[in-house]
Amino acid sequence: xxxxxxxxxxxxxxxxxxxxxxxxxxxxxxxxxxxxxxxxxxxxxxxxxxxxxxxxxxxxxxxxxxxxxxxxxxxxxxxxxxxxxxxxxxxxxxxxxxxxxxxxxxxxxxxxxxxxxxxxxxxxxxxxxxxxxxxxxxxxxxxxxxxxxxxxxxxxxxxxxxxxxxxxxxxxxxxxxxxxxxxxxxxxxxxxxxxxxxxxxxxxxxxxxxxxxxxxxxxxxxxxxxxxxxxxxxxxxxxxxxxxxxxxxxxxxxxxxxxxxxxxxxxxxxxxxxxxxxxxxxxxxxxxxxxxxxxxxxxxxxxxxxxxxxxxxxxxxxxxxxxxxxxxxxxxxxxxxxxxxxxxxxxxxxxxxxxxxxxxxxxxxxxxxxxxxxxxxxxxxxxxxxxxxxxxxxxxxxxxxxxxxxxxxxxxxxxxxxxxxxxxxxxxxxxxxxxxxxxxxxxxxxxxxxxxxxxxxxxxxxxxxxxxxxxxxxxxxxxxxxxxxxxxxxxxxxxxxxxxxxxxxxxxxxxxxxxxxxxxxxxxxxxxxxxxxxxxxxxxxxxxxxxxxxxxxxxxxxxxxxxxxxxxxxxxxxxxxxxxxxxxxxxxxxxxxxxxxxxxxxxxxxxxxxxxxxxxxxxxxxxxxxxxxxxxxxxxxxxxxxxxxxxxxxxx
Amino acid sequence: xxxxxxxxxxxxxxxxxxxxxxxxxxxxxxxxxxxxxxxxxxxxxxxxxxxxxxxxxxxxxxxxxxxxxxxxxxxxxxxxxxxxxxxxxxxxxxxxxxxxxxxxxxxxxxxxxxxxxxxxxxxxxxxxxxxxxxxxxxxxxxxxxxxxxxxxxxxxxxxxxxxxxxxxxxxxxxxxxxxxxxxxxxxxxxxxxxxxxxxxxxxxxxxxxxxxxxxxxxxxxxxxxxxxxxxxxxxxxxxxxxxxxxxxxxxxxxx
Ligand SMILES: Cc1cc2nc3c(=O)[nH]c(=O)nc-3n(C[C@H](O)[C@H](O)[C@H](O)COP(=O)(O)OP(=O)(O)OC[C@H]3O[C@@H](n4cnc5c(N)ncnc54)[C@H](O)[C@@H]3O)c2cc1C
Ligand code: FES
Numbered sequence: 001x002x003x004x005x006x007x008x009x010x011x012x013x014x015x016x017x018x019x020x021x022x023x024x025x026x027x028x029x030x031x032x033x034x035x036x037x038x039x040x041x042x043x044x045x046x047x048x049x050x051x052x053x054x055x056x057x058x059x060x061x062x063x064x065x066x067x068x069x070x071x072x073x074x075x076x077x078x079x080x081x082x083x084x085x086x087x088x089x090x091x092x093x094x095x096x097x098x099x100x101x102x103x104x105x106x107x108x109x110x111x112x113x114x115x116x117x118x119x120x121x122x123x124x125x126x127x128x129x130x131x132x133x134x135x136x137x138x139x140x141x142x143x144x145x146x147x148x149x150x151x152x153x154x155x156x157x158x159x160x161x162x163x164x165x166x167x168x169x170x171x172x173x174x175x176x177x178x179x180x181x182x183x184x185x186x187x188x189x190x191x192x193x194x195x196x197x198x199x200x201x202x203x204x205x206x207x208x209x210x211x212x213x214x215x216x217x218x219x220x221x222x223x224x225x226x227x228x229x230x231x232x233x234x235x236x237x238x239x240x241x242x243x244x245x246x247x248x249x250x251x252x253x254x255x256x257x258x259x260x261x262x263x264x265x266x267x268x269x270x271x272x273x274x275x276x277x278x279x280x281x282x283x284x285x286x287x288x289x290x291x292x293x294x295x296x297x298x299x300x301x302x303x304x305x306x307x308x309x310x311x312x313x314x315x316x317x318x319x320x321x322x323x324x325x326x327x328x329x330x331x332x333x334x335x336x337x338x339x340x341x342x343x344x345x346x347x348x349x350x351x352x353x354x355x356x357x358x359x360x361x362x363x364x365x366x367x368x369x370x371x372x373x374x375x376x377x378x379x380x381x382x383x384x385x386x387x388x389x390x391x392x393x394x395x396x397x398x399x400x401x402x403x404x405x406x407x408x409x410x411x412x413x414x415x416x417x418x419x420x421x422x423x424x425x426x427x428x429x430x431x432x433x434x435x436x437x438x439x440x441x442x443x444x445x446x447x448x449x450x451x452x453x454x455x456x457x458x459x460x461x462x463x464x465x466x467x468x469x470x471x472x473x474x475x476x477x478x479x480x481x482x483x484x485x486x487x488x489x490x491x492x493x494x495x496x497x498x499x500x501x502x503x504x505x506x507x508x509x510x511x512x513x514x515x516x517x518x519x520x521x522x523x524x525x526x527x528x529x530x531x532x533x534x535x536x537x538x539x540x541x542x543x544x545x546x547x548x549x550x551x552x553x554x555x556x557x558x559x560x561x562x563x564x565x566x567x568x569x570x571x572x573x574x575x576x577x578x579x580x581x582x583x584x585x586x587x588x589x590x591x592x593x594x595x596x597x598x599x600x601x602x603x604x605x606x607x608x609x610x611x612x613x614x615x616x617x618x619x620x621x622x623x624x625x626x627x628x629x630x631x632x633x634x635x636x637x638x639x640x641x642x643x644x645x646x647x648x649x650x651x652x
Numbered sequence: 653x654x655x656x657x658x659x660x661x662x663x664x665x666x667x668x669x670x671x672x673x674x675x676x677x678x679x680x681x682x683x684x685x686x687x688x689x690x691x692x693x694x695x696x697x698x699x700x701x702x703x704x705x706x707x708x709x710x711x712x713x714x715x716x717x718x719x720x721x722x723x724x725x726x727x728x729x730x731x732x733x734x735x736x737x738x739x740x741x742x743x744x745x746x747x748x749x750x751x752x753x754x755x756x757x758x759x760x761x762x763x764x765x766x767x768x769x770x771x772x773x774x775x776x777x778x779x780x781x782x783x784x785x786x787x788x789x790x791x792x793x794x795x796x797x798x799x800x801x802x803x804x805x806x807x808x809x810x811x812x813x814x815x816x817x818x819x820x821x822x823x824x825x826x827x828x829x830x831x832x833x834x835x836x837x838x839x840x841x842x843x844x845x846x847x848x849x850x851x852x853x854x855x856x857x858x859x860x861x862x863x864x865x866x867x868x869x870x871x872x873x874x875x876x877x878x879x880x881x882x883x884x885x886x887x888x889x890x891x892x893x894x895x896x897x898x899x900x901x902x903x904x905x906x907x
Binding site: 289 | 684686691692695700701704705707709712716717718720741743766773776777780786787788790791792800801803806807809813814817847
């Protein structure tokens with residue numbers, strides 16, 4: 001039985017040429033009178049770059065906002081960890097950059113699997129983001145003349161990345177958090193830290209269409225489960241890379257908010273588009289809880305190599321002469337060299353390690369690492385210049401590995417990092433559930449099948465500061481203030497569902513920790529739905545995940561109760577959702593019989609091992625709809641390309 | 653580096669505020685030196701869960717030294733005093749076989765204990781809400797390069813802005829003062845030309861909020877800077893004192 005008949009997907013792209021669509025949208029949107037704004041309440045779940053900027057801006061416009069996060073302070077949202085930088089089409093370097101070029105790079109980087117109208121708008125608002133961030137006190141790197149400095153990043157031939165040492169994310173987040181604090185002090189935003197959203201509440205309008213009108217949360221200290229009503233709900237809950245267990249994301253990052261929304265009828269787009277980042281500290285083995293990213297900016301000055309001969313792999317790298325080294329990225333991709341996009345760099349690194357030419361200790365029978373060597377750059381620019389650029393990254397590397405990368409080349413290996421997939425949204429960033437908006441990494445976003453470096457921060461802030469504050473009021477103006485309250489039956493029924501779910505987790509009373517199931521899920525996905533995929537492996541994964549899910553629900557053990565701080569219960573809830581999402585990722589990967597961006601199907605590659613895209617059959621967004629007990633259905637949003645023809649990507 | 657290590661974690665356990673706490677010893681035998689201290693806690697917790705016991709509660713998230721969640725006291729010092737590292741960045745290779753590592757929550761009057769190693773640091777948010785912002789709305793800003801900022805000013809602002817809000821400075825201070833934290837926050841914004849119009853208001857309001865939130869006074873012990881994982885120095889405090897007295901004087905004169 002179809003629980004939620006899948007809707008016809010209407011991306012609601014405004015009319016007109018690409019460059020005028022956003023202007024047309026702004027001109028046609030309905031407005032809410034300033035005096036009426038306080039009559040509307042908006043829930044924003046998430047306080048990362050997307051959530052904090054949205055909540056602050058909506059509060060500043062005069063709406064009443066409730067903002068939720070699971071950390072003890074909004075400042076700790078995972079955006080804080082971004083290192084490398086944020087893009088904008090300022091062309092401050094006079095090196096040929098423009099909105100058109102940022103647009104084109106993003107389309108190409110995403111391997112023509114993104115919606116071009118959104119991508120154009122992203123490029124268009126990029127400059128205003130930098131202006132705003134500088135005005136609110138973000139201390140970006142400067143040149144001696146006092147102007148903003150730029151660096152280059154993977155997938156681009158211009159220098160358009162703004163940065164603040166290796167902590168661009170923290171500085172941008174502190175900016176958005178400051179704006180949020182101002183609104184909290186002004187009373188327009190009420191902040192709810194340590195509060196986790198566990199479900200979405202939808203309420204039918206006069207025509208029977210269900211709108212998002214609230215959420216159900218659990219307070220992580222008291223365990224109190226309660227419902228909140230609002231006129232619209234915004235999810236800014238970040239990405240789901242933690243489905244792989246080991247990733248560069250913070251430990252608490254989860255898919256629960258978007259997954260529960262999916263289970264309530266929101267379409268989930270391209271779940272299999274997950275990005276594996278090439279420059280992470282290699283895994284060390286047992287007991288590991290996360291993988292640490294080394295900013296991609298390192299590839300600007302570091303050269304990636306492995307020994308030509310596997311016999312050299314355990315030798316001191318300094319003793320391996322030039323002619324016995326394989327600078328495999330420079331060799332395979334002479335035009336971009338070490339700056340090829342992430343998916344390509346990661347696959348190339350995996351390939352040489354799988355050939356037995358990896359370096360570092362054996363982990364799971366394989367040397368998982370390639371060198372990232374700064375010798376040449378230190379000789380060219382001097383030791384001090386390299387320290388100034390990457391000092392904190394070198395320190396981070398040393399503190400983890402105990403090795404000094406100025407003396408011995410760094411070792412890096414790919415790790416799950418970012419998810420391009422997410423809830424489907426239309427041009428207004430609204431999901432298939434009216435009144436449910438999704439911003440930042442949580443939506444399926446503007447990055448197609450692969451995100452370019454320094455563009456997630458740009459997207460999160462573009463969504464929150466500039467786009468949502470235009471599009472969400474249009475929805476409010478059309479629907480008018482609602483009269484729902486948490487006492488309505490729809491809220492009671494979702495509350496009951498959530499309580500039953502929490503009690504169900506606690507009642508399993510088996511023998512295994514949530515973490516052990518999570519680790520097992522991660523291994524399945526990494527092996528079968530990671531950097532390369534094939535039909536046989538995916539079918540197997542779907543089977544294995546099903547079994548694992550059954551084991552989870554019969555053998556999970558959570559000490560303690562629900563009405564207290566219970567970190568095992570928190571984790572178990574997240575893992576339960578990952579166990580469902582992981583299966584959907586495999587289904588999506590299975591159905592997408594082509595290779596594009598980060599999605600590499602072994603059956604679809606060129607003779608020299610590059611991705612073979614199939615624009616005839618797959619130039620679309622795949623959107624999944626939950627059907628309860630029955631398998632989910634897949635609906636497509638066809639993609640059209642009016643500005644640049646979808647040529648095969650070439651970084652050679 | 654490759655030989656395994658054995659050690660004991662002596663961990664503060666306390667079910668909640670107002671109830672009696674105690675230390676609990678957990679021995680780890682032959683574990684990898686590559687583990688971080690928090691990963692060692694994970695291992696202990698896995699064992700506790702397997703035995704049906706309540707795992708140790710501790711705050712953590714990024715596990716790479718930037719979110720500030722994991723601050724706790726390691727061997728009597730917030731973040732362990734092992735250089736500019738947060739607890740999550742401490743790996744077992746820094747310890748010796750047989751060591752006993754004592755883990756306690758940050759102990760400071762304004763930070764109420766929640767459970768085990770978890771404390772309530774929301775008073776730090778309150779200080780920032782009082783004035784730690786520049787009042788600009790999206791859309792108002794001029795082009796980002798209109799106002800040049802000398803590189804050393806931008807760099808000093810960034811040094812101060814590097815504060816991760818972990819609260820270690822407060823716990824290290826015998827008075828439980830948040831002076832270094834407040835100084836870093838005020839200093840970052842007041843140094844920048846964009847922060848100038850609200851500089852006086854900011855300094856006054858944030859210092860006042862700090863007092864209101866129950867933090868102690870600063871008597872220049874300097875313990876705060878010694879434990880700061882981001883290396884924020886006491887010179888920040890001198891800067892704040894100047895800003896505050898200047899602002900107070902100007903406020904008085906304008907009355
Ligand atoms: C190590 C690292 C480095 C990166 N470096 C860069 C870079 O240099 N440049 C770049 O452009 N991008 C970078 N990225 C990507 C970028 O940081 C993220 O994509 C982006 O910050 C996501 O922002 P967000 O606001 O969407 O989500 P997040 O910052 O992840 O915030 C999610 C928020 O949602 C809340 N939340 C989640 N689930 C729930 C729930 N169920 N209930 C209540 N609250 C919830 C959290 O508490 C948090 O406040 C990096 C990512 C990583 C992991
Ligand atoms: S867990 Fe984020 S700083 Fe330690």
